Amino acid sequence: MTQRRKFLKQSSLAMISLPFMSFNAKKDWSLDVLKATDLKDENYWKTVRKQFPLKEGQTYFNNGTMGPTPGYVLNEMINHMMHWNIEAATVDYKNGSGPSLLSGYFPCQKLRTKLGHIINCDFKEISLTQNATFGMNYVGMGLNLKKGDELLNTNQEHGGGFATWQMLAKRKGCIYKQAILPEPANNPDEIFNTIFKEVTKKTKVIAIPHMVSGFGTIMPVKEICMEAKKRGIFTVLDGAQCVGQIPVDVKEIGCDAYYSSLHKWLLAPAGSGLLYINKEVVGDIWTTISSYNWENQDDHGFRLMQNGSGNPALMTGYEAAVDFFTTIGQDVWYSRIKELGMYLRKGLKEIPSVTIYSSSNEAMAAGITTYGIKGKTGPELQAYMWEKERLQPRSVGSKFLRHSVHIYNSKEEIDKTLVLLKELN
Known part of the structure; x- marks a missing residue:
């Protein structure tokens, strides 16, 4: 019993010592910033990236499993929950x-x-x-x-x-x-x-x-x-x-x-x-x-x-x-995903050890690219990218790595991926 109490006490202390992550509800998460310009250049997409409470220094490439929720959306949900829990009567x-x-x-x-x-x-x-x-x-x-x-x-x-x-x-x-x-x-x-x-x-x-x-x-x-x-x-x-x-x-x-x-x-x-x-x-x-x-x-x-x-x-x-x-606009949204997907695939094709298992017909591809590299399993590649540059695509089975790109990603993040893969050659 003494050992059990000791374990529970240590576990509780460990939980308390973890950094408390909170959503910044005071930040302006409104849609107004997305309407600021019709010129959808790289600066615009940097602005879009700031609308996601993703942690800086980490890159999420697994949108094919679950997309990160924009701050505007989280803010609307939180406000709804708080308001109607207060005003339930x-x-x-x-x-x-x-x-x-x-x-x-x-x-x-x-x-x-x-x-x-x-x-x-x-x-x-x-x-x-x-x-x-x-x-x-x-x-x-x-x-x-x-x-x-x-x-x-x-x-x-x-x-x-x-x-x-x-x-x-x-x-x-x-x-x-x-x-x-x-x-x-x-x-x-x-x-x-x-x-x-x-x-x-x-x-x-x-x-x-x-x-x-x-x-x-x-x-x-x-x-x-x-x-x-x-x-x-x-x-x-x-x-x-x-x-x-x-x-x-x-x-x-x-x-x-x-x-x-x-x-x-x-x-x-x-x-x-x-x-x-x-x-x-x-x-x-x-x-x-x-x-x-x-x-x-x-x-x-x-x-x-x-x-x-x-x-x-x-x-x-x-x-x-x-x-x-719809505020960003369907055509702009889809085009950005396609642009980033093509940018990744173009870079992958230049690396001899990479085999692309997604379609090489660009009419049959968009934001998902699945590939492998000689001598590495999918889980090994996923771990390698995380350990080296905090990049997070997803391994699919033992052979493949599935890379999803979205509007919150950048070409700089894709370049980091390509550099790491070239180092494995």
């Missing part, structure tokens, strides 16, 4: 101010309308979810599938992109199949042919990524969805890596369903997901989580996002992230 549910204290029952029409402008659809075709995995499950569980129906994925799915279809195969007796994508993938026609080589008359669902999570490959989804529609096949796209990284127009793509995690490239707080289902087919999708509006036939997006009590501050942060994005 002033909320009058009878007069419709319930969303101030909880979410999950309300249509959030304003936020959904803003999202509709980003992906080009009516707000009633959008459901707010927690993440991409929720979206995939809402679609999969809502479809009327039966024994013998074929469900087609690829072999390069994120775990959140294949699990539902594998489970439905086991639960309902469907047939689960995977198309084996080329690696690296540089030819859209080759991908298209690989997908439809697996399609038969029994194929009911094609569920594929818009962008491959591991390699950042942009798939020829418009052509795939067009052909699938001719054959009466339901199409579901995993857009977890897309909304906020590349332009997404669901109407032009022509998919039946599209889901995404906006805590990645749109830099929304964790728990900010989106599900789109085309109004022409949504009536056939059953509600997965049922609450008051489970059978709402006027607003199907609202029907599918009924999920009980949630965090209203998260919805405030979600909408603030959308406002942050």
Whole structure:
């Protein structure tokens, strides 16, 4: 017992001695500074970088997993939580101010309308979810599938992109199949042919990524969805890596369903997901989580996002992230990501020992670049970059290093990466 008390005392002292990190709520986190100039030069992007409470001296290159939240968004969330914890008694549910204290029952029409402008659809075709995995499950569980129906994925799915279809195969007796994508993938026609080589008359669902999570490959989804529609096949796209990284127009793509995690490239707080289902087919999708509006036939997006009590501050942060994005401007935002991605890939191509596993076709690439270096594993490369220069990309499996670049990154940070890799030659 004496040893246990000693351990607890030492642990408590260690906790107390840790530096207390706090969010600087007094700093001007407003969007005004982002409107300061139309000239989006390097000085502008340095200003943008200051809108993130990222620690100086460290470089975050893992946006493909989780995007850092801008200070403006954090400030809006914190203010919401503090205000409504103080003013809780002033909320009058009878007069419709319930969303101030909880979410999950309300249509959030304003936020959904803003999202509709980003992906080009009516707000009633959008459901707010927690993440991409929720979206995939809402679609999969809502479809009327039966024994013998074929469900087609690829072999390069994120775990959140294949699990539902594998489970439905086991639960309902469907047939689960995977198309084996080329690696690296540089030819859209080759991908298209690989997908439809697996399609038969029994194929009911094609569920594929818009962008491959591991390699950042942009798939020829418009052509795939067009052909699938001719054959009466339901199409579901995993857009977890897309909304906020590349332009997404669901109407032009022509998919039946599209889901995404906006805590990645749109830099929304964790728990900010989106599900789109085309109004022409949504009536056939059953509600997965049922609450008051489970059978709402006027607003199907609202029907599918009924999920009980949630965090209203998260919805405030979600909408603030959308406002942050639109203030900088979609075209400017996407162009900067593409510019930095190309800058990294150009530098990597000049290093003989580096092998790039992402697409070398720039029309099929954006902010994610996956590569390896002879004689080093992915975890070894990740550790090396952190120890040397406090750079943090992410190892993917034992072989690869996945490098994500975003608007808060700089060419100087990318140059540090290239110098370290050259030193390994």
